[in-house]
Amino acid sequence: xxxxxxxxxxxxxxxxxxxxxxxxxxxxxxxxxxxxxxxxxxxxxxxxxxxxxxxxxxxxxxxxxxxxxxxxxxxxxxxxxxxxxxxxxxxxxxxxxxxxxxxxxxxxxxxxxxxxxxxxxxxxxxxxxxxxxxxxxxxxxxxxxxxxxxxxxxxxxxxxxxxxxxxxxxxxxxxxxxxxxxxxxxxxxxxxxxxxxxxxxxxxxxxxxxxxxxxxxxxxxxxxxxxxxxxxxxxxxxxxxxxxxxxxxxxxxxxxxxxxxxxxxxxxxxxxxxxxxxxxxxxxxxxxxxxxxxxxxxxxxxxxxxxxxxxxxxxxxxxxxxxxxxxxxxxxxxxxxxxxxxxxxxxxxxxxxxxxxxxxxxxxxxxxxxxxxxxxxxxxxxxxxxxxx
Numbered sequence: 247x248x249x250x251x252x253x254x255x256x257x258x259x260x261x262x263x264x265x266x267x268x269x270x271x272x273x274x275x276x277x278x279x280x281x282x283x284x285x286x287x288x289x290x291x292x293x294x295x296x297x298x299x300x301x302x303x304x305x306x307x308x309x310x311x312x313x314x315x316x317x318x319x320x321x322x323x324x325x326x327x328x329x330x331x332x333x334x335x336x337x338x339x340x341x342x343x344x345x346x347x348x349x350x351x352x353x354x355x356x357x358x359x360x361x362x363x364x365x366x367x368x369x370x371x372x373x374x375x376x377x378x379x380x381x382x383x384x385x386x387x388x389x390x391x392x393x394x395x396x397x398x399x400x401x402x403x404x405x406x407x408x409x410x411x412x413x414x415x416x417x418x419x420x421x422x423x424x425x426x427x428x429x430x431x432x433x434x435x436x437x438x439x440x441x442x443x444x445x446x447x448x449x450x451x452x453x454x455x456x457x458x459x460x461x462x463x464x465x466x467x468x469x470x471x472x473x474x475x476x477x478x479x480x481x482x483x484x485x486x487x488x489x490x491x492x493x494x495x496x497x498x499x500x501x502x503x504x505x506x507x508x509x510x511x512x513x514x515x516x517x518x519x520x521x522x523x524x525x526x527x528x529x530x531x532x533x534x535x536x537x538x539x540x541x542x543x544x545x546x547x548x549x550x551x552x553x554x555x556x557x558x559x560x561x562x563x564x565x566x567x568x569x570x571x572x573x574x575x576x577x578x579x580x581x582x583x584x585x586x587x588x589x590x591x592x593x594x595x596x597x598x599x600x601x602x603x604x605x606x607x608x609x610x611x612x613x614x615x616x617x618x619x620x621x622x623x624x625x626x627x628x629x630x631x632x633x634x635x
Contacts (some may be wrong), residue, residue, distance in 0.1 A: 291469055292510035295490075298455040300363045301446055303403055307357040311332060311393030311409060317383040317429075318353040321588065324379030327354040334390070353381035356449075357392050357405050359438055366443050370436040373405045383429035385411045394438060405438035448502040454492045456509075461488035464517035473511045520630035522619055527635075529612040531619070537630040539622060 310330055311318070319327040331352055335342050359373040375389055387409045394403040407433035466484040472483035473492060482492045498505035520536040545581055561571045610618065622628040 252332070288513040288515050291512050291514060292467070294348045294459055294514075294516055294579075296457045296459065297470065297476060297506060298457050298489075299451075300388060303361040303396055303402070305359045305361055305394040305396055305438075307392040307394035307405060308318055308389050309355055309357055309405070310576055311353045311355050311381075311387035312351060312383070312390060314353060314384065314387045316350050317385070318350045318387075318543065319377075319379035319381050319383060320350065321347060321352075322353045324354060327352060327379050328357060328436070330354055345626060353384060353387065355384070357389065357394060357438075359403065359405065361396070361402055361440065361444065363444070364446070365440050367440055371438050371440065373434050373437045375409050375432045375434065377430035381430055382407050383411065384432045385429055387432075389437070399431040400442065402442045402444070403438040403440050403538060405434065405436040407434040425626055446542045449500075449505075452494055454484075454494065456490040456492060458488050458490070460516070460518065461486075462519070464492055464508070464518050465514065470513045472514050473509055476508065476512055519635060521629050522618050522628070523633045523635065524619070525635040526613075526616060529616065531612055531615060534630070539627070539629060540627040592608075608618060 247326050308330075310327070321328040321331075330346060331347065331349075332343055355375045355377055357373050359371050359376055361371060365371065373394070376383060377384060389406055389409055392405045393401045394405055396402050411429050411432040412427045457470065458469070463484075466487050466489070468561070469490050470482040470484040473490070477495055479495060481495050482490055485491050494502065494505065517537070518534055520538065521534050522537055523532040524530070557573050558569065559573055617626065620632065623630075623632050
C-alpha cells in the first residue's frame, strides 16, 4: 500500500543479501523520483552509426624501457630482453656480444596505440606500454625509439618518451611488500609521431556505407527515410539491419565532408528489441524499456537446508569383551523456510516499472531477481530475450 513502510528481519548470515536488497531498493527509489525518458526520444545519426572506411587503425611495437630503479627484467630469466639489449647496443656501435651483462634497469615492453582516421604525417598519438618479462615496475622509465606497425606490417608511427604509470610497488627487507594499481603498465601522452598516413580519399567516393552500431531492421529503415527526406531524393537505401547505403548526390560530389556533416546531425528514433541482460557474477540486471510480461503469479520463498556432522564417541557397554571404543559422525539436519511466503500476481501487459516495483515490494534482491526472471521466461510469460553475460 502507498506510504506503508516495509521492514526486513536480517540475520548475521544474511548481511550480504540485505545489502544487495537495500542497494536495489535505493536504486528503484531514486528512479521513481525522476521522470522517465520518453519512449520516442530521437538521437543523432552520428551517435548510433559509423561511416565505413572512417575508422581507427591499431598499431603495435616492441621496445625497451630503460632507467628503471632496479625494477626491470632479470636478464637471466628474460632472455629476449638480453638479446634486445645487445642488439640495440650494437646498432649504436657498442659491441658487448659474448660479454657478461648484468643489469636490472631495463625492461622489454609491448607498445600499443591507435592511429585515428585521417591522421597526417607529423601528428602525435598516445601509446600504452606494457611489460613482457618479470619487471616489477616501469615507474621512472623511458621508452627508447620504437617503430609501430599496422596489420599490414608497415611502419606508421615511432614512439619514445617518459613512461607514466598509475601504480607503484614497494618491498622491504623482511619480504613484506605493497602494490597499488598495475605498475607494469604505463602510458605516454603524445608519445608517438605519425610517420605515415592511411590512404583514404573521401573525394573519390561514389557511395557511402553507413554501419549501425546496434543492428536493427526498423532503425536501418528509419535512417534511410530520414536521409532521403533531407536530400529530397531516394539516395539512401537500407541494405540490411546493419547497413544503409548512400549514393552521393551530384550536389555533394565536390564536398563529401558537407554531406557527411549534414547526415550526422539528422535525428531518428532508434528501435530496440525487448531484452534483459544479466550478469550472474556481479548480480547486475539491465532491462530494456519494452520488456513486458504476460499474466503470471510469483511466490518468493527461501528454503535453506543445513547438514552438520558432529563427531561423537561410541563406547561399548560396561564389562563387555566384544565392543571397542570408536568415533562416529552424528548428523544434525536443520531446515529454514525463511519468511518469503508472499505471492504477487502480475496481469498481462505489465511494463518494466511495474515489474520492478512489484518484485521489489516482495523484498527480492538482484540475485534472486535473476532466478525469477529466468523462471518467468521458462514459463513463457516474459516477452523479451534474456542474455546472460
